[in-house]
Amino acid sequence: MIKKYTLILLGFIILYSNNLISKEINIYSHRQPFLINPFLEAFTAETGIKTNIVYSKTGLAERLQAEGANSPADIILTVDIARLYIYRDKDLLASIDSPLLEANIPHYLRSEDNTWFGLSKRARVIVINKNKVNAEEIKRMEDLAHPKWKGKICSRPGSHVYNRALMASIIAANGEVEAEKWANGLVANLARRPQGNDRAQVKAIFEGQCDIAIINNYYFGKLKFSEDPKQREWVKNLKLIFPNQEVDDRGSHVNISGGGVVKFSKNKKEAIALLEYLTNKTAQQLYGEINFEYPVNPNVESSDELESWGVFREDKLPIINIAKLAPLAQKIIDRSGW
Amino acid sequence: MSSSWNIWSVPVVIISLIIIAPVLAIFYSAFLGDTSLWSHLFSTVLPRYTFNTLTLMFGVGSLSLFFGISSAWVVTRYNFPLKFLFEWALLLPAAVPAYIIAYTYTDIFEYAGPFQGMLRDIFGWSSANDYWFPNIRSMGGAILVMSSVLYPYIYLMTRASFLTIPASFYQTSQIHGRNTFWLVALPLARPGIVAGLALVLMETISDFGTVDYFALETLTLGVFNVWMGMNSLSGAAQISSVLFLIVVVLLTMEYLARRNQRFHEKSSGQNNLEEENISNFKKIECICICLLPIILGFIIPVSVLCNFVFSGFSIINFSEIIQTTVSSISLAFFGAIFVMGVSLLMIIVSSYKSNSFQKSIIFLASCGYAFPGTILAVGIVVFVGWLNDNIYFHFSYFAGGFLILIFAYTTRFLAVGNGAIRSGILRVHPNLMDANKTMGISFFIGIRKLIIPLIYTNILVGGILVFVDILKELPITLLLRPFNFETLATYVYQYASDELLEESSFAALIIILAGLGPVIFLSNTIKNISRKKESNIV
Numbered sequence: 001m002i003k004k005y006t007l008i009l010l011g012f013i014i015l016y017s018n019n020l021i022s023k024e025i026n027i028y029s030h031r032q033p034f035l036i037n038p039f040l041e042a043f044t045a046e047t048g049i050k051t052n053i054v055y056s057k058t059g060l061a062e063r064l065q066a067e068g069a070n071s072p073a074d075i076i077l078t079v080d081i082a083r084l085y086i087y088r089d090k091d092l093l094a095s096i097d098s099p100l101l102e103a104n105i106p107h108y109l110r111s112e113d114n115t116w117f118g119l120s121k122r123a124r125v126i127v128i129n130k131n132k133v134n135a136e137e138i139k140r141m142e143d144l145a146h147p148k149w150k151g152k153i154c155s156r157p158g159s160h161v162y163n164r165a166l167m168a169s170i171i172a173a174n175g176e177v178e179a180e181k182w183a184n185g186l187v188a189n190l191a192r193r194p195q196g197n198d199r200a201q202v203k204a205i206f207e208g209q210c211d212i213a214i215i216n217n218y219y220f221g222k223l224k225f226s227e228d229p230k231q232r233e234w235v236k237n238l239k240l241i242f243p244n245q246e247v248d249d250r251g252s253h254v255n256i257s258g259g260g261v262v263k264f265s266k267n268k269k270e271a272i273a274l275l276e277y278l279t280n281k282t283a284q285q286l287y288g289e290i291n292f293e294y295p296v297n298p299n300v301e302s303s304d305e306l307e308s309w310g311v312f313r314e315d316k317l318p319i320i321n322i323a324k325l326a327p328l329a330q331k332i333i334d335r336s337g338w
Numbered sequence: 339m340s341s342s343w344n345i346w347s348v349p350v351v352i353i354s355l356i357i358i359a360p361v362l363a364i365f366y367s368a369f370l371g372d373t374s375l376w377s378h379l380f381s382t383v384l385p386r387y388t389f390n391t392l393t394l395m396f397g398v399g400s401l402s403l404f405f406g407i408s409s410a411w412v413v414t415r416y417n418f419p420l421k422f423l424f425e426w427a428l429l430l431p432a433a434v435p436a437y438i439i440a441y442t443y444t445d446i447f448e449y450a451g452p453f454q455g456m457l458r459d460i461f462g463w464s465s466a467n468d469y470w471f472p473n474i475r476s477m478g479g480a481i482l483v484m485s486s487v488l489y490p491y492i493y494l495m496t497r498a499s500f501l502t503i504p505a506s507f508y509q510t511s512q513i514h515g516r517n518t519f520w521l522v523a524l525p526l527a528r529p530g531i532v533a534g535l536a537l538v539l540m541e542t543i544s545d546f547g548t549v550d551y552f553a554l555e556t557l558t559l560g561v562f563n564v565w566m567g568m569n570s571l572s573g574a575a576q577i578s579s580v581l582f583l584i585v586v587v588l589l590t591m592e593y594l595a596r597r598n599q600r601f602h603e604k605s606s607g608q609n610n611l612e613e614e615n616i617s618n619f620k621k622i623e624c625i626c627i628c629l630l631p632i633i634l635g636f637i638i639p640v641s642v643l644c645n646f647v648f649s650g651f652s653i654i655n656f657s658e659i660i661q662t663t664v665s666s667i668s669l670a671f672f673g674a675i676f677v678m679g680v681s682l683l684m685i686i687v688s689s690y691k692s693n694s695f696q697k698s699i700i701f702l703a704s705c706g707y708a709f710p711g712t713i714l715a716v717g718i719v720v721f722v723g724w725l726n727d728n729i730y731f732h733f734s735y736f737a738g739g740f741l742i743l744i745f746a747y748t749t750r751f752l753a754v755g756n757g758a759i760r761s762g763i764l765r766v767h768p769n770l771m772d773a774n775k776t777m778g779i780s781f782f783i784g785i786r787k788l789i790i791p792l793i794y795t796n797i798l799v800g801g802i803l804v805f806v807d808i809l810k811e812l813p814i815t816l817l818l819r820p821f822n823f824e825t826l827a828t829y830v831y832q833y834a835s836d837e838l839l840e841e842s843s844f845a846a847l848i849i850i851l852a853g854l855g856p857v858i859f860l861s862n863t864i865k866n867i868s869r870k871k872e873s874n875i876v
Contacts, residue, residue: 032835063817066719066723164567227653331378331382
């Protein structure tokens with residue numbers, strides 16, 4: 001009898017201590033699990049740190065805020081600088097000290113106070129039907145407001161984060177008044193009411209509803225290598241234009257995916273390890289392979305496939321400005337009806 | 339009738355207040371935060387958002403009434419082939435989530451879809467410029483797809499009402515050669531119809547999936563633009579309060595409309611009305627009336643999904659989906675039981691033990707149904723966070739736990755349970771409980787032995803609707819769930835939001851299948867019990 005209880009007790013001790021040994025971190029993610037699981041699996045294989053995840057597109061910042069010091073979360077991962085900045089704005093992120101992150105990420109893609117860090121880049125580009133539009137005629141994002149493109153352009157709604165960030169970059173470059181003129185010009189040129197995601201715009205070009213669209217660069221790759229043969233067909237006549245590349249121009253607008261360590265995290269060391277892992281060579285290359293995103297780490301080269309779409313110069317505006325201008329951008333979007 | 343503060347009403351009022359708390363939290367952040375956005379919103383987008391919302395409500399309301407009442411009437415009244423099938427098949431669309439039907443319709447009816455492709459083949463058109471075809475991503479498209487899956491609420495409640503109207507009423511009107519439908523059935527079924535319509539309209543207002551996919555600028559979409567785009571939860575909450583206003587107006591109209599009317603049966607004569615035999619032409623007419631909504635709301639989306647499952651067979655992770663199904667169904671099951679328990683308590687106490695002030699608080703407890711799910715979820719987060727700060731209440735035990743999900747579902751779906759039970763109680767004559775009292779039998783026993791058996795159908799109807807609703811629920815589950823926990827809806831969403839429809843199709847089909855069983859069971863129960871009950875009363 002005593003022996004039996006001792007065994008059970010021993011069993012519990014082993015189970016419990018096992019729990020203590022294997023470290024775990026909890027992630028709040030705005031990116032779908034199927035997109036980040038390859039990274040997390042590689043991380044766990046290398047470090048032995050397990051990861052748990054809650055994915056939601058909205059509301060995680062509010063949840064984290066309400067949970068306060070009791071929050072189980074250790075790290076947040078998100079796309080779009082404005083979303084990332086919300087966490088900083090609500091004072092939910094820890095300021096961390098990691099020379100490695102500082103070395104791996106250029107200063108304009110991370111916060112000055114070391115709370116948030118860019119992990120990958122995506123470029124907002126223009127795509128055209130190369131049989132119908134002369135690529136030489138579109139050099140800048142600003143060109144899309146020219147009346148000669150009336151009825152030729154397709155876009156997803158302006159209120160989507162990607163377009164809002166683009167709008168913010170134009171405010172930063174040209175000022176509010178010019179930016180609003182641009183928005184009105186663009187809306188006047190739209191072939192149809194803004195709808196669908198970036199993929200749907202490419203499809204609309206394929207169907208002949210329009211000839212020009214604004215999309216994130218990785219959709220081009222996702223469609224080009226789609227499992228669906230129909231989707232591969234869509235990009236055949238497509239040409240990708242990186243805007244604002246002239247010598248004295250500002251470069252193409254880029255946005256980031258990024259993350260930060262939660263202020264009240266109980267596993268800060270492990271959380272930092274994950275952020276560092278995501279900026280190392282293996283992970284940075286994985287961003288390109290899985291999702292056709294550009295590495296933030298200047299020592300890592302983009303994949304050959306990405307290079308083949310064209311080398312471009314990016315707008316080096318400190319990305320925090322995009323987040324700060326987002327509310328104004330939304331107002332202009334509301335007024336112009338984009 | 340005792341109607342003061344008593345041991346029944348006090349706890350129920352407290353429960354109601356707890357259930358309203360997340361909604362109050364939304365208002366709290368609406369008026370506490372900065373109100374500077376208001377003038378911008380008012381001068382730019384708010385009129386457009388409001389107009390679109392009202393148009394959508396009007397359209398979905400009208401079309402759902404048409405689908406729901408016409409089909410309920412013909413299957414109750416007439417005898418035609420395949421009727422036994424239609425009786426329950428008409429409920430099938432209820433299992434299809436609105437966000438899924440929007441994806442499937444776009445897939446079929448857009449330019450590259452099979453339908454327009456077929457038209458081009460038949461007529462030899464070569465491009466979009468050769469012909470005109472309505473864009474599915476439009477107001478009309480949204481009205482069509484939403485009505486196709488929402489009408490079962492009206493069908494269900496209307497049919498339950500039609501079945502319980504005493505046959506003598508119909509016979510009287512027939513003797514006088516009057517129109518049975520317009521003069522007897524419709525007026526008497528009004529509480530059921532209105533209860534169903536209220537649910538449809540509230541679902542319409544709070545829908546995010548369809549309007550987002552179709553890029554329709556309704557108030558709900560506006561809430562998101564302001565919240566995400568301007569980083570202003572208070573601005574979002576302010577728009578939500580416009581939504582709330584619309585709902586309060588709706589509910590008040592419903593309340594006023596039935597306040598001075600009585601719907602309970604004075605006598606309960608024989609209820610087994612003979613179904614009318616009709617001409618062959620009319621039979622075909624009846625079949626069409628039943629078939630149309632089933633095709634629109636069930637056959638089309640399910641065939642598209644099946645097609646996706648076949649074409650994406652190799653990339654679907656079946657074992658993961660089966661695991662998810664188990665957790666999804668158990669969550670929905672316990673959620674439904676809890677919500678119905680609360681509903682039953684609230685409506686009974688509201689009907690027999692409350693004064694008008696208490697009644698209105700209980701009434702308001704069901705308004706969570708009309709808020710966009712995510713905003714309500716944030717309201718819950720804010721409320722529980724407040725508890726966390728002010729009373730010792732360890733949030734992390736609850737957020738990310740199942741308790742908070744169940745609480746959230748109660749706030750969200752109480753209206754469904756309340757609607758079903760209220761329309762049952764309205765048909766029970768108040769004399770019954772008075773008689774109970776004169777016999778010196780306690781209130782509790784009276785409820786258990788008299789009222790609950792009489793409204794058993796309604797409890798079941800409500801419970802099953804709530805079950806299916808929880809199964810389909812997306813935004814609240816997404817935000818409040820524990821780590822590594824997926825329901826079918828969240829599973830579908832993570833793929834579908836990236837337009838990876840093949841990966842998501844099988845899980846979407848399972849949501850529908852899991853809802854089918856209860857829905858069919860429901861249909862049979864209504865039919866049997868409503869007849870048996872009538873013959874047992876006196």
